[in-house]
Amino acid sequence: MVVLHYTEMKPVENALDKMCNPKAKVSAHYCITEGGEVIQLVPEEKRAWHAGVSYWRGHRDVNSASIGIELDHPGHAGGYREFADAQFEALVPLLNRMVKQHDIPRANVVGHSDVAPGRKIDPGELFPWDRLAEYGLCLPRPEKISPNDPFDNDASFYLALERFGYDITNGHDAVEAFQRRWRPENIDGEIDGEVRAILFQLLLDRDQGRTR
Numbered sequence: 314m315v316v317l318h319y320t321e322m323k324p325v326e327n328a329l330d331k332m333c334n335p336k337a338k339v340s341a342h343y344c345i346t347e348g349g350e351v352i353q354l355v356p357e358e359k360r361a362w363h364a365g366v367s368y369w370r371g372h373r374d375v376n377s378a379s380i381g382i383e384l385d386h387p388g389h390a391g392g393y394r395e396f397a398d399a400q401f402e403a404l405v406p407l408l409n410r411m412v413k414q415h416d417i418p419r420a421n422v423v424g425h426s427d428v429a430p431g432r433k434i435d436p437g438e439l440f441p442w443d444r445l446a447e448y449g450l451c452l453p454r455p456e457k458i459s460p461n462d463p464f465d466n467d468a469s470f471y472l473a474l475e476r477f478g479y480d481i482t483n484g485h486d487a488v489e490a491f492q493r494r495w496r497p498e499n500i501d502g503e504i505d506g507e508v509r510a511i512l513f514q515l516l517l518d519r520d521q522g523r524t525r
């Protein structure tokens with residue numbers, strides 16, 4: 314897996330100091346500055362401490378199964394804003410090389426918020442997942458979704474959400490995390506028709522082998 318984060322700390326030197334301080338107990342394999350500089354902090358084959366308590370597709374120890382990339386950014390706490398173009402342009406070749414080298418499925422390139430619903434919201438709704446999907450480096454948002462409600466009730470929706478990968482221990486948090494990634498225009502934690510239809514299409518595409 315690859316987990317994308319923001320540092321929520323400016324300037325970037327402070328974030329790097331923290332990630333290099335053993336007492337802080339946080340680290341990541343890479344940090345990409347807003348200017349587009351890629352700084353490796355931990356070798357890819359080593360475990361870094363970036364995901365914390367987390368879950369994705371049955372795995373509870375995401376740190377042992379993932380590469381963590383921190384994006385230098387002020388975060389929601391520091392004035393949430395668009396991600397820098399130079400940073401995105403540096404991320405693309407890094408991610409491209411890594412998914413090929415480690416054979417990482419697109420469905421396993423995720424945000425911290427996807428693996429820690431209710432606890433983390435980075436990199437957040439302004440991260441350009443759509444642009445990353447154009448490079449084939451993460452799943453795209455489903456283009457056409459069925460207007461019919463594919464699930465009878467909330468229980469069947471949650472089962473499907475867990476099957477897609479999310480920890481559904483807290484249903485509201487799980488729905489918010491799903492929305493942040495797949496329908497960032499409206500993040501309210503409520504299960505509505507559009508959210509149901511998006512999830513159904515994502516599962517359908519994956520199970521039919523159109524995405525991986």
Ligand SMILES: [Zn+2]
Nearest residue numbers: 318319425435
């Ligand atoms: Zn994070």
